[in-house]
Amino acid sequence: xxxxxxxxEIENLKASVGSTEVLKNLNLKxxxxxxxxxxxxxxxxxxxxxxxxxGHPNYKxxxxxxFFKGKxxxxxxxxxxxxxxxxxxxxxxxxxxxxxxxxxxxxxxxxHKDNSVNxxxxxxxxxxxxxxxxxxxxxxxxxxxxxxxxxxxxxxxGGEKKRNEILQMxxxxxxxxxxxxxxxxxxxxxxxxVSKVINNFMNENKAIILITHYQRLLDYVKPTYVHILQDGxxxxxxxxELVKEIELKGYDWLKESF
Amino acid sequence: xxxxxxxxDLTEFVxxxxxxxxxxxxxxxxxxxxxxxxxIYLITKKKNEPELLxxxxxxxxxxxxxxxxxxxxxxxxxxxxxxxxxxxxAPKQEKQLKSLDEANPELLKTFEKLGIPLTEQKxxxxxxxxxxxxxxxxxxxxxxxxxxxxxxxxxxxxxAWEYPxxxxxxxxxxxxxxxxxxxxxxxxxxxxxxxxYVPKNTICPFELSTYFRINEPKSGxxxxxxxxxxxxxxxxxxxxxxxxxxxxxQLHAAVVELITYDNAEIKxxxxxxxxIGDDYSMGGVMNFVTKRGLCLGHNSKISWTQVETGSGxxxxxxxxxxxxxxxxxxxYSVAFTREYQQTDTGSKMLHVGxxxxxxxxxxxxxxxxxxxxxxxxxxxxxxxQGARNYSQCDSLLxxxxxxxxxxxxxxxxxxxxxxxxxxxxxSVAEDQIFYCxxxxxxxxxxxxxxxxxxxxxxxxxxPLEFSVEADYLLRLKLEGTIG
Numbered sequence: 001x002x003x004x005x006x007x008x009e010i011e012n013l014k015a016s017v018g019s020t021e022v023l024k025n026l027n028l029k030x031x032x033x034x035x036x037x038x039x040x041x042x043x044x045x046x047x048x049x050x051x052x053x054x055g056h057p058n059y060k061x062x063x064x065x066x067f068f069k070g071k072x073x074x075x076x077x078x079x080x081x082x083x084x085x086x087x088x089x090x091x092x093x094x095x096x097x098x099x100x101x102x103x104x105x106x107x108x109x110x111x112h113k114d115n116s117v118n119x120x121x122x123x124x125x126x127x128x129x130x131x132x133x134x135x136x137x138x139x140x141x142x143x144x145x146x147x148x149x150x151x152x153x154x155x156x157x158g159g160e161k162k163r164n165e166i167l168q169m170x171x172x173x174x175x176x177x178x179x180x181x182x183x184x185x186x187x188x189x190x191x192x193x194v195s196k197v198i199n200n201f202m203n204e205n206k207a208i209i210l211i212t213h214y215q216r217l218l219d220y221v222k223p224t225y226v227h228i229l230q231d232g233x234x235x236x237x238x239x240x241e242l243v244k245e246i247e248l249k250g251y252d253w254l255k256e257s258f
Numbered sequence: 259x260x261x262x263x264x265x266x267d268l269t270e271f272v273x274x275x276x277x278x279x280x281x282x283x284x285x286x287x288x289x290x291x292x293x294x295x296x297x298i299y300l301i302t303k304k305k306n307e308p309e310l311l312x313x314x315x316x317x318x319x320x321x322x323x324x325x326x327x328x329x330x331x332x333x334x335x336x337x338x339x340x341x342x343x344x345x346x347x348a349p350k351q352e353k354q355l356k357s358l359d360e361a362n363p364e365l366l367k368t369f370e371k372l373g374i375p376l377t378e379q380k381x382x383x384x385x386x387x388x389x390x391x392x393x394x395x396x397x398x399x400x401x402x403x404x405x406x407x408x409x410x411x412x413x414x415x416x417x418a419w420e421y422p423x424x425x426x427x428x429x430x431x432x433x434x435x436x437x438x439x440x441x442x443x444x445x446x447x448x449x450x451x452x453x454x455y456v457p458k459n460t461i462c463p464f465e466l467s468t469y470f471r472i473n474e475p476k477s478g479x480x481x482x483x484x485x486x487x488x489x490x491x492x493x494x495x496x497x498x499x500x501x502x503x504x505x506x507x508q509l510h511a512a513v514v515e516l517i518t519y520d521n522a523e524i525k526x527x528x529x530x531x532x533x534i535g536d537d538y539s540m541g542g543v544m545n546f547v548t549k550r551g552l553c554l555g556h557n558s559k560i561s562w563t564q565v566e567t568g569s570g571x572x573x574x575x576x577x578x579x580x581x582x583x584x585x586x587x588x589x590y591s592v593a594f595t596r597e598y599q600q601t602d603t604g605s606k607m608l609h610v611g612x613x614x615x616x617x618x619x620x621x622x623x624x625x626x627x628x629x630x631x632x633x634x635x636x637x638x639x640x641x642x643q644g645a646r647n648y649s650q651c652d653s654l655l656x657x658x659x660x661x662x663x664x665x666x667x668x669x670x671x672x673x674x675x676x677x678x679x680x681x682x683x684x685s686v687a688e689d690q691i692f693y694c695x696x697x698x699x700x701x702x703x704x705x706x707x708x709x710x711x712x713x714x715x716x717x718x719x720x721p722l723e724f725s726v727e728a729d730y731l732l733r734l735k736l737e738g739t740i741g
Contacts, residue, residue, distance in 0.1 A: 054696050057688075078695035079704075087696075094693035098711025104697075107707050111699045151711070168697065 005070040006031050007176050007207040008053070013064035015052050022048045022059065024232035030176070033204040037218055038211045039243070040229035041251045046211045047091055049229065050178045054088045055081050068176070083117045087174035089165035091181045091211075095153040102148035105129055105171065120173045128171060135170050139163045140193060158185030166194055170201060177201075178209040183217040195220030215243050228254055292341045295319065298446060301346045305450070310426060311418045314435070318445030321436040328439050332631075333600045335544060335571050343509060345447045345480075409462055410455040414482050417453035424455060428486055432515035432552040432579070440511040440573075441548035448482035448513065456491040456522075465721050467496040481512040487522035489555065494525040496724055510569075511546045520555030520582070527720050528564040529728050542570020542599070549576040553585035553611070561588040562605070563719045565728040570599060575633065577606035580614035580642075587616040590716040594732060595628035595660070604634035604665075609642035609675075618649040621713050625656035635667040638675045646676045653683040654712055706736045 008030040015023040022045050030036055040046050052059050053066060055078035066073050073081050096104065109125035112118075121131035129148065136147065141163045153161050162185050169177050179198070183191055198221050202208055210223060218226075218240065226243055228236040228251070236242065236254055246254075289300055298319055302312045327338075404411050410421065418425050435445050456462055487493050497514075516524045530545075551560035562576035578587025589605035607616035616636065624630040630653065638645045653662040664681045686708050694704035710717075710729055717725045 054692075056692060077701070078692060079698050079700050082696050082698035090693065090696075094687075094689050096690055096693070096708065096711060098714035099707055100714075103707065103711075107694075107699050107703060108697050111697075111703060115698075117698070172697070 006067070007069060009067040011065045013066065014062040015059050016062055017059050022232055023052065026233050028227070028234065030207045030209070032207060034224040035202065035208045035210065035221065037223035037226045037243070038209060038229050039213065039226060039246065044230045045232045046229055047180055050088055050180045050209070050211060053178060054078055054086060079111070083112055083115050085175035087169050087172050087177040089169055089177065089179040089182055091184070093153050093161040093165050095151070097151055097154055099152050100149055101152055102129065104152045105132060108172070119171070121171055132167060132171055136167055139167060139197060141167060159187060159190045162186050163190065163194065166197055170197070175205065176207050176209070178211070180211045181213065182210070183212055183214060191217065192220065215247050218243055230254065288344050289346045291344050293343070293345055293447065297345055301447060304346055305415050307415050308418050308422065310422055311415070314429065315446050318435045318442050322439070322442040322446055325439050325442060331573060331602050333571055333573060333602050338509060346449060407460055407462070408457050409460060410453065411466055412453055414448070414451050414453045414484065421455070424486070425453070428515070428517055429484055432517055432550045433513050433548050438548060440546040441513050444480045444482060444511050444513045444548070448480045451482035454485040454493065454495065456487045456493045458488045459490045461491065462493045465494045465496050479510050483512070483514040485515070485524055485526070486517045487519065487524050489520045489522060491522045494721055495527070496721065497526070497528040508543045510543055512548070514547070514549040516551035516560055518551070518553050518555060518558035518560055521557045522555060523559040523561070524551065525561045526551070526563070527724055529724055529731065530564070530566045530569065531731055544571045545569040545573065547574035549574060551578045551587065553578060553580045553582050553587060555582045555585070557584045558582045559586040561719070563590040563716065564592070565716070565720070565731070566591070566593040566601065566603065567731055569601070572601040572603055575604050575606050577608070578616060579608045579610065580616065581610045583612040583614070585611050585614045589618045589620070590719045591620045592623070592713045592716045592728070593621070593630055594623045595630045596625040597628060598626070599628040601629065602631040602633055604632045606635040607637070607647055609638040609645035609647070611642060613644040614642055615645070616647045618647070619715060620651045621716055622651070622653040622662055623656065623709060623712065624653060624660040624662045627659045629661045631663045631665065633665045636669070636677060638670045638672050638677070640671045642672050643674045645672065647678065649679045651681040652712070654709065655683065655685045706733050709736060
């Protein structure tokens with residue numbers, strides 16, 4: 001197999017929700033071993049972009065293609081995309097009342113196994129839970145003995161919810177992980193821990209997309225490229241220097257130069 | 259793109275055929291259709307009952323004749339012709355059974371198909387089963403263990419012979435003759451049922467259980483259950499129901515009476531899985547039940563937990579009359595309706611005793627073209643100082659054609675009272691489903707998981723085996739053919 005095939009390749013993507021066009025001709029290529037940061041002002045389409053890759057049903061693709069490891073995923077259901085190796089850490093993780101973490105992980109494990117997808121953290125879900133428990137301790141999640149009995153994200157603080165997303169990212173060990181504002185809701189200690197975990201998690205076979213508003217996260221997790229998303233398309237690509245410029249000047253100067 | 263998150267697709271997803279739709283080929287001993295005094299004499303004769311029960315029945319029949327069919331519910335079903343029903347039917351047995359080994363193997367096979375732990379090896383499951391097949395108890399296990407504790411667990415008709423005083427003082431105490439139309443009908447023609455008496459200072463060490471099964475076409479089944487726990491005693495009782503598939507309506511009007519004395523407790527759990535009727539007509543079981551608990555003693559407690567997935571039409575309100583001071587009543591319910599099922603269910607808490615407390619947690623899941631109504635009543639009388647009630651009713655709608663209503667009645671006649679009522683209605687949130695999908699869990703599994711999560715608070719109240727069974731039953735009902 002050709003190892004040069006990008007993990008993710010987006011070509012001329014146009015998408016809409018209702019009658020509003022939200023992505024307007026977006027192009028992006030992400031190779032193995034790369035971390036891409038996506039920045040942009042509020043409402044520029046960053047979260048939309050992540051949901052579209054994950055296959056959220058509210059969005060309609062009007063034109064273009066999304067290739068994951070060389071194959072189009074546009075016709076795939078969200079769960080099929082997930083099992084292929086696309087993970088999305090939600091900006092606002094969802095609470096699942098009555099569903100315990102134990103049973104959530106059990107369902108996740110079974111769903112992968114039923115579809116012949118091997119999870120690196122173990123052949124059975126007990127292994128997976130053990131892995132989750134150990135990892136949770138590193139993440140300083142409130143992983144007392146009752147973590148398994150607690151319901152997914154219910155009663156979790158903002159920071160705990162974000163840590164829980166990272167926990168799931170590690171358990172699923174996907175090739176592409178999209179982290180939508182993983183830094184919001186985390187205090188500085190939390191940010192440091194999560195950054196460390198992300199850096200350890202990253203390797204030459206994976207890719208990560210970081211969606212963020214602030215430079216702070218990028219000080220800890222160094223991106224290969226930085227993209228500025230505005231009005232549904234990428235208007236500029238650069239490196240950390242670009243981030244510094246934005247911290248200084250905001251986004252408006254880019255608009256003018258564009 | 260992906261249309262699966264759209265709710266209307268869920269309709270087909272929940273339309274799974276009734277799994278236990280078979281009938282057993284056993285000759286039945288039946289009497290002719292219809293209801294009159296002669297029939298009641300005949301039932302008493304067939305069952306070889308003492309005069310005590312005959313009198314009870316005749317009094318009830320006289321009252322029932324004067325009563326009118328209640329019209330206040332908005333359930334829709336064809337008028338019932340009470341003269342077109344067979345009021346007694348028993349499987350024919352050549353001789354009296356000494357043990358289960360002697361029972362008709364066909365019968366035992368039926369229980370096996372239903373997964374009822376009745377046979378010797380299944381005794382280890384720690385459940386004593388008084389199996390009711392149509393109208394006659396065919397076998398009772400654990401009898402010896404119970405008798406060493408002086409716990410009585412037998413059929414009502416047997417109890418009427420052996421313990422006439424207990425029957426005389428307790429039968430009809432919680433649900434008096436003439437209480438309502440269907441309970442009165444039951445009092446006149448009740449076929450059989452369980453009688454359970456736990457003496458003072460006795461904790462029943464295992465759950466007692468009755469499995470009901472309706473097997474004869476057009477044989478109305480009228481179960482009568484009476485449970486008594488004396489001072490400082492405890493009993494947990496399980497009731498589970500499955501019925502074979504028939505196109506004719508099957509009437510079921512049971513009465514359950516619970517009575518607790520000082521510091522005594524009864525925990526009554528029900529999992530119901532009756533045939534709900536076919537897709538286009540109402541062929542399912544009609545279930546009009548009267549369940550009432552009487553907390554007579556100080557600090558006595560009655561707890562109803564029910565998981566309802568069956569019946570074409572359900573009409574029942576397990577209630578607690580909290581007479582004793584500090585007495586407690588609880589009601590935990592999951593009602594799952596689909597296709598054309600109609601359910602009007604809820605609870606009634608009557609506070610008479612000082613500082614009596616009650617709690618109602620009701621979860622309704624409503625799919626297809628079904629109708630799911632919660633109707634609850636909380637009454638605090640003048641004497642009930644310091645009474646407290648908390649009610650919570652949540653409904654989950656699946657699809658666009660299901661109907662869910664919450665109708666609470668609250669009446670307070672005492673100023674020192676605390677009543678809380680919360681209600682919510684919604685559908686399985688799309689963002690919750692998407693979250694699960696994104697973790698690789700397929701749509702159907704995700705829904706099952708979320709719905710079972712919605713019910714968890716109630717499932718947790720069931721005894722362990724039942725809790726697992728209930729969760730399994732719900733998942734089974736939800737399993738569908740969505741590709």
